[in-house]
Every structure is written in C-alpha cells, then in structure tokens.
Amino acid sequence: MAVVVGVLAGWPIAVAGLFTLGQERALLIGNLVAFAFALRGSVRLVLERREFVTPTAQELTFRAKGHVRFLPGQYLELDVPHHRPDARGTRREFSIVSAPADLPTLRIAYKNGDQKHPSSYKRALAAAEPGATFAVTGTWGDFILPRGDHPVLMVAAGIGVTPFVSQLRQLQATGQQRDVVLVYVASDASELAFRDELAATGVRTVVFTRDEPADLPAHWTWGQGARLDAETLERAVADITTRHAFISGPPRLIADLAPALQKARTLTTDAFAGY
Numbered sequence: 001m002a003v004v005v006g007v008l009a010g011w012p013i014a015v016a017g018l019f020t021l022g023q024e025r026a027l028l029i030g031n032l033v034a035f036a037f038a039l040r041g042s043v044r045l046v047l048e049r050r051e052f053v054t055p056t057a058q059e060l061t062f063r064a065k066g067h068v069r070f071l072p073g074q075y076l077e078l079d080v081p082h083h084r085p086d087a088r089g090t091r092r093e094f095s096i097v098s099a100p101a102d103l104p105t106l107r108i109a110y111k112n113g114d115q116k117h118p119s120s121y122k123r124a125l126a127a128a129e130p131g132a133t134f135a136v137t138g139t140w141g142d143f144i145l146p147r148g149d150h151p152v153l154m155v156a157a158g159i160g161v162t163p164f165v166s167q168l169r170q171l172q173a174t175g176q177q178r179d180v181v182l183v184y185v186a187s188d189a190s191e192l193a194f195r196d197e198l199a200a201t202g203v204r205t206v207v208f209t210r211d212e213p214a215d216l217p218a219h220w221t222w223g224q225g226a227r228l229d230a231e232t233l234e235r236a237v238a239d240i241t242t243r244h245a246f247i248s249g250p251p252r253l254i255a256d257l258a259p260a261l262q263k264a265r266t267l268t269t270d271a272f273a274g275y
C-alpha cells in the first residue's frame with residue numbers, strides 16, 4: 001500500500017488530459033488496494049456456544065469461516081457493531097484460548113469487567129445469541145513461546161490465563177514435551193478458569209488464591225493463601241533464573257507482579273488494557 005500511494009502521489013499523472021491524479025486520489029487508490037486485501041483475508045466467527053467458566057468470566061466458542069492463522073499466545077480483534085457505542089467503540093482484543101490445532105473451532109474468554117457499568121461493547125457481546133456472526137479484523141501479538149526446549153514460567157493473573165491455555169493445548173496436541181511451570185493468581189478458588197483443561201496438560205501448577213481450592217490435581221499446589229510477590233514466587237519456582245517468564249493479565253496485576261519476575265532469564269508481558 002505504501003509503494004502504491006508513494007508512487008502515485010509522487011508522479012503527476014495526467015488522467016485523460018482532464019486532471020492530474022494528485023495525492024488525495026493516490027491515497028484513495030491505496031486504500032482501495034488495502035480494502036481488497038482485507039476482503040480477501042477477512043475472517044468471520046459464528047457463535048456456537050456461550051458458557052460461564054467462572055462466576056465472572058464467560059467463554060465463547062465460535063466456528064471460524066475463512067482462513068484463520070494464529071500462533072498460540074496471540075490475540076484477535078473482534079468487531080461487535082452495536083447501536084450507540086460508547087467512547088471505547090466496537091472493537092476489542094481477546095487472546096485466543098483454543099489452540100491452532102482446534103481450528104475451525106475458536107474460543108475466547110472474557111471477564112465482565114464491571115457488572116454495574118459494563119461498556120456498551122460488553123453489553124452487546126453479552127446479548128449475542130448462538131448463530132450470530134462477527135468479523136475478526138486480524139490476529140496479532142508476540143506473546144509467543146521461544147523455540148527450542150528452554151524452561152518456561154507462565155504467570156497468569158486472573159483472566160490473563162487465556163493465552164496460556166492455547167499454548168499448553170497446542171503443546172499437548174502436537175505431542176511436544178516442555179519444562180513449563182504455571183503460576184496462576186486468582187482472587188479466589190471459584191475464579192480459577194479452565195482448571196480441568198490445564199490439569200489435563202500435566203503442567204506443574206501453583207495457584208495463589210485467598211481460599212484453598214478443593215480437589216487439587218496431583219501436580220497442582222496451593223500457595224497457602226499467600227499474596228504472590230518476589231519472595232513467594234521464588235519459593236514456589238526455585239529455578240526461576242533459568243526460565244523464560246511470561247506474564248499475562250490486567251495491567252494493574254502485571255505491575256504488581258512484574259518486580260517478582262526480575263530474576264527470570266527473560267520476561268515477556270501481555271497487558272490486557274481496558275481493565
């Protein structure tokens with residue numbers, strides 16, 4: 001698009017001797033080219049099912065129409081046109097929960113940020129019935145596990161668990177063995193989303209919740225109600241310095257926890273702006 005606009009804008013082409021093309025028309029032509037590409041790559045999601053995965057978080061299961069390409073850990077932008085959108089508009093980013101191996105099934109999960117004053121977007125999304133179709137404007141993000149078999153530490157802050165479910169499912173679906181530790185922070189045990197799915201991946205998991213979760217799987221431990229900070233994290237993950245750390249979730253929680261991760265080999269963050 002840049003080349004098309006650059007060439008046309010810089011070159012005073014006479015059109016049928018009537019007028020020269022000029023910059024505005026060059027921009028217009030450039031956008032038409034981009035639109036054609038967007039049309040060719042457009043993806044639509046058909047809502048199949050909605051389910052509460054915790055008292056405050058819902059999972060939406062879609063069937064993808066069109067060619068979706070994403071890597072585990074990436075997010076999509078979901079367009080939900082609705083009447084009288086508020087200042088935040090009609091589009092939001094959501095990390096994809098399902099794995100590429102699950103396509104054409106695609107899942108996202110979102111938290112009702114505020115029961116009393118939800119955005120117009122969340123109200124519209126909550127009202128969507130099975131069969132509703134939404135446009136995805138694209139998939140993006142660099143919250144991708146490093147190649148090779150370096151040990152990894154995943155720190156999920158609340159709804160920030162979503163990209164990790166995708167990554168762990170993809171490892172499982174492709175039979176890849178990887179040294180991963182998952183640290184999962186949630187306000188309380190009922191807010192631990194995707195427990196069974198995460199447990200099925202066999203990853204060592206440490207959960208930090210106020211109250212003790214019932215029936216923890218064998219390879220899961222509870223942080224005794226402690227608040228997660230640098231000290232408790234180092235106690236829970238003694239070899240943190242050898243691990244690539246990934247942290248995902250609401251910005252405030254990431255800000256709280258990031259200092260605890262300074263000792264990790266590398267640190268990659270995925271802040272869910274908007275909460």
Ligand SMILES: Cc1cc2nc3c(=O)[nH]c(=O)nc-3n(C[C@H](O)[C@H](O)[C@H](O)COP(=O)(O)OP(=O)(O)OC[C@H]3O[C@@H](n4cnc5c(N)ncnc54)[C@H](O)[C@@H]3O)c2cc1C
Binds near residue numbers: 086093110113118270
């Ligand atoms: C890379 C990335 C990945 C993400 N992945 C996920 C994900 O997997 N799951 C997920 O739930 N979110 C995810 N998010 C966040 C998501 O995109 C939204 O920002 C978030 O869900 C908040 O939605 P909302 O703006 O509709 O507000 P709500 O959820 O309705 O409310 C959130 C807060 O914003 C306030 N608020 C709402 N509307 C307004 C307004 N118009 N003006 C001012 N304040 C307002 C509310 O009072 C509340 O305090 C991700 C964000 C990024 C950047």
